[in-house]
Amino acid sequence: MDIQDKLDILSRDAQYDLSCACGTKNPSEHRKRNSTGSGWLYPTTTASGGPGIMLKTLLGNRCSNDCKYCPLRENQDFRPIALGPKEMASFFYEFQSKRSLIGLFLSSAVLGTPDKTMELLVETAKILRNYYHYKGYIHLKVIPGASKASIDAALRYASALSLNIETPGVEHFSKLTDRKDYVQDILEPLRYIAYQTMKGSRYQRVHTSSQFIVGASDEVDKEILLYTSQMYKELHMGRLYFSAYQQGLGDSRIPGELIKYQNQQLGLFDDLPLPQEQQPVLTREHRLYQADWLLRQYGFKFDEFLFSDQGNLSLTDDPKLVWAKANPQFYPLSIKRSSKQELLRVPGLGPTYVNRIIKTRRETSISCLEDLRLPFSTLQRARPFLTM
Numbered sequence: 001m002d003i004q005d006k007l008d009i010l011s012r013d014a015q016y017d018l019s020c021a022c023g024t025k026n027p028s029e030h031r032k033r034n035s036t037g038s039g040w041l042y043p044t045t046t047a048s049g050g051p052g053i054m055l056k057t058l059l060g061n062r063c064s065n066d067c068k069y070c071p072l073r074e075n076q077d078f079r080p081i082a083l084g085p086k087e088m089a090s091f092f093y094e095f096q097s098k099r100s101l102i103g104l105f106l107s108s109a110v111l112g113t114p115d116k117t118m119e120l121l122v123e124t125a126k127i128l129r130n131y132y133h134y135k136g137y138i139h140l141k142v143i144p145g146a147s148k149a150s151i152d153a154a155l156r157y158a159s160a161l162s163l164n165i166e167t168p169g170v171e172h173f174s175k176l177t178d179r180k181d182y183v184q185d186i187l188e189p190l191r192y193i194a195y196q197t198m199k200g201s202r203y204q205r206v207h208t209s210s211q212f213i214v215g216a217s218d219e220v221d222k223e224i225l226l227y228t229s230q231m232y233k234e235l236h237m238g239r240l241y242f243s244a245y246q247q248g249l250g251d252s253r254i255p256g257e258l259i260k261y262q263n264q265q266l267g268l269f270d271d272l273p274l275p276q277e278q279q280p281v282l283t284r285e286h287r288l289y290q291a292d293w294l295l296r297q298y299g300f301k302f303d304e305f306l307f308s309d310q311g312n313l314s315l316t317d318d319p320k321l322v323w324a325k326a327n328p329q330f331y332p333l334s335i336k337r338s339s340k341q342e343l344l345r346v347p348g349l350g351p352t353y354v355n356r357i358i359k360t361r362r363e364t365s366i367s368c369l370e371d372l373r374l375p376f377s378t379l380q381r382a383r384p385f386l387t388m
Ligand code: SF4
Pocket: 063, 064, 065, 066, 067, 070, 071, 072, 073, 074, 108, 109, 110, 144
């Protein structure tokens, strides 16, 4: 196998490890890879919110852990593939010099031990920085159970680090793995990363993120969002991601091959519609992303979200509309006098349109809602909540 064949398989195996991209418009949008011809390239969202393309892959795919939801877990019958740090670094450097990539997202299955795997990931980043003098973006996944020393080494070379929390709490976690310890292998390293990257620290430039897997255990949205809000506050996370558990992938025997097949079935590479049974968990994932935006960009607090009796967000309405319907006394809001924070509570209006409204009303006289020059569909959504 040459390096491109290996990358084809390793990057397919890496595709469910999001933590670097987000799509809130279409539930399955962020799973689509672009059509640039190379399977290991992924569209992603940059820190400033713009689009970019990243090379995303694993260093190796044969894992020594036992996560029940993961096709890479131990004792699976597939051919193990791995790339060495030199091989990976030289390929990436050559490739990025010819293409317009924003960086490298490098992860791995656990190859032996967490620290041995971290050593390989860090070595790749080190070669890129020191040998090739690459100054671009390098995102390294921290392996569960990584030591403080290996995290320190990663911090020296990475632009971003992520470690997946997977579930909101130890109880759900223990249903998915017998091998990993939630506190020692996940929470402790996350706390250490938070400490090393907090404001004023040596590595404050390093962006941090984590990811929940949605629907693999019996966790509910309320638990996920409680953890989400606490992780933003206490662990200073830059971003949190939510990945819908794809039924059947945990049973994969040939991960890259099977994922390719399933993607075709799911319409993620083709334009086929998603099958019905995948819709609820993808919609759940989409609602969690919307709630996450409300926490980060709209000034919402965790205790303002409304959940079903089971503890889940509505699948039919977005969380802001649910809040608006439950708080009719808050509306209608005056388009001329309401504050930015108030206008952000109007369904359909995001920061961009709210800023536009504030600029428009400062510079011109508004006599009707049409003077705001909002897109027709946005205005139709917002109209019931606004007044002159
Ligand atoms: S540690 Fe990661 S790669 Fe290994 S089985 Fe668990 S989820 Fe899969």
